[in-house]
Amino acid sequence: MLQKRTIPFFNYPALFAAQEAELMEVLRDVCSRGAYILQKDCQEFEQAIAKYTGAKFALGVANGTDAIWLGLRAVGIGPGDEVIVPSHTYIASVASIHFVGATPVLADCGPDHMLDPALVQALVTKRTRAIMPVQLNGRTCDMEALQRIADDHGLMIVEDAAQALGSKFDGRMAGTFGRFGTISLYPAKLLGCFGDGGLVLTNDDEVAHNVKLLRDHGRNEEGRVVAWGFNSRLDNIQAAVLNFKFKSFEQALQRRREIASQYQQRLGDLSQLTLPPAPDADPRHYDVYQNYELEADRRDELRAHLEQCGVRTIIQWGGTPVHQFSELNFKAVDLPATDRLFKRCFLLPMHTALTTGDVDYICDAIRNFYGK
Numbered sequence: 001m002l003q004k005r006t007i008p009f010f011n012y013p014a015l016f017a018a019q020e021a022e023l024m025e026v027l028r029d030v031c032s033r034g035a036y037i038l039q040k041d042c043q044e045f046e047q048a049i050a051k052y053t054g055a056k057f058a059l060g061v062a063n064g065t066d067a068i069w070l071g072l073r074a075v076g077i078g079p080g081d082e083v084i085v086p087s088h089t090y091i092a093s094v095a096s097i098h099f100v101g102a103t104p105v106l107a108d109c110g111p112d113h114m115l116d117p118a119l120v121q122a123l124v125t126k127r128t129r130a131i132m133p134v135q136l137n138g139r140t141c142d143m144e145a146l147q148r149i150a151d152d153h154g155l156m157i158v159e160d161a162a163q164a165l166g167s168k169f170d171g172r173m174a175g176t177f178g179r180f181g182t183i184s185l186y187p188a189k190l191l192g193c194f195g196d197g198g199l200v201l202t203n204d205d206e207v208a209h210n211v212k213l214l215r216d217h218g219r220n221e222e223g224r225v226v227a228w229g230f231n232s233r234l235d236n237i238q239a240a241v242l243n244f245k246f247k248s249f250e251q252a253l254q255r256r257r258e259i260a261s262q263y264q265q266r267l268g269d270l271s272q273l274t275l276p277p278a279p280d281a282d283p284r285h286y287d288v289y290q291n292y293e294l295e296a297d298r299r300d301e302l303r304a305h306l307e308q309c310g311v312r313t314i315i316q317w318g319g320t321p322v323h324q325f326s327e328l329n330f331k332a333v334d335l336p337a338t339d340r341l342f343k344r345c346f347l348l349p350m351h352t353a354l355t356t357g358d359v360d361y362i363c364d365a366i367r368n369f370y371g372k
């Protein structure tokens with residue numbers, strides 16, 4: 001009989017409590033300087049992320065959703081263009097395409113839950129301008145295969161790496177493959193602030209120039225309006241929190257990879273489950289486990305059992321991949337792999353406040369359910 005624990009899906013209070021004194025000092029410092037908008041903390045953060053990812057530019061914006069649609073505007077994607085994007089993503093990726101006036105073309109996923117390059121080719125039409133891989137769950141897609149398709153058809157790659165800061169494919173960081181890549185700094189993300197925040201990464205001077213104008217009312221460095229723009233800046237107070245958290249970012253990623261290894265060791269023998277690739281499964285992929293998304297037989301019963309044991313789990317996107325939102329009037333598409341996945345997938349807790357004992361408890365509860 002398990003000694004009952006309560007394990008939240010994500011533990012904001014515990015993560016704050018662990019560093020409360022230092023975080024309050026960060027806030028006090030920014031407020032005492034009255035440094036709120038596009039100040040040095042923001043510039044330092046942008047420089048730190050550019051250095052870390054190897055991108056020429058990292059530009060702070062208001063959230064990960066704005067990062068995508070500002071990026072799309074900055075590269076000139078608009079009416080008449082089609083963008084291929086997986087259906088297994090947050091509505092934000094697809095809405096961003098919609099809001100620049102382009103048409104999202106929804107694609108199926110492969111066995112690792114990511115955009116399947118083998119299925120992208122068939123979706124390319126005369127109107128296709130870009131492929132938007134979504135670097136889901138802290139994993140980077142097979143970018144070699146996607147780049148090959150993009151090169152063959154003269155398409156852009158634009159990456160939604162909202163969930164993948166620090167993840168790599170062939171040693172290269174998520175967010176740096178395409179014309180631009182985007183990161184979300186939402187509180188529960190790998191690197192999360194105390195509200196909304198996002199980044200556009202790019203190696204392209206023109207894209208960086210356009211995003212800088214778009215995020216700040218079209219104003220240039222002298223403050224003169226030289227183009228149409230919006231207000232989508234990363235708050236300096238958030239940047240200061242992020243600078244502080246970034247100091248321990250590598251340890252946080254390591255901890256996530258350890259937790260993934262522990263799940264793998266404790267659950268890998270259960271035939272009723274399909275686990276995500278283990279951290280050492282493929283030398284081309286460096287996964288950082290924003291989420292631990294697995295598949296399970298009798299998923300809904302298993303989740304109810306875990307809930308009774310005090311373990312909170314969720315299904316991404318409220319359980320609905322984008323093509324199933326019938327109110328949004330997508331052209332009828334047949335995405336059997338995504339349909340099947342969403343009958344089976346869910347997320348186990350994955351965050352740095354989890355202890356080894358918590359993970360063991362979760363695994364014991366799952367093993368009990370399957371009578372193992």
Ligand SMILES: Cc1ncc(COP(=O)(O)O)c(C=O)c1O
Pocket residue numbers: 063064065066089090092093134160162163183184185186196197198
């Ligand atoms: C895949 C994906 N794309 C885009 C976003 C949007 O980011 P944000 O919530 O910061 O706007 C998210 C975050 O939730 C995401 O997971």
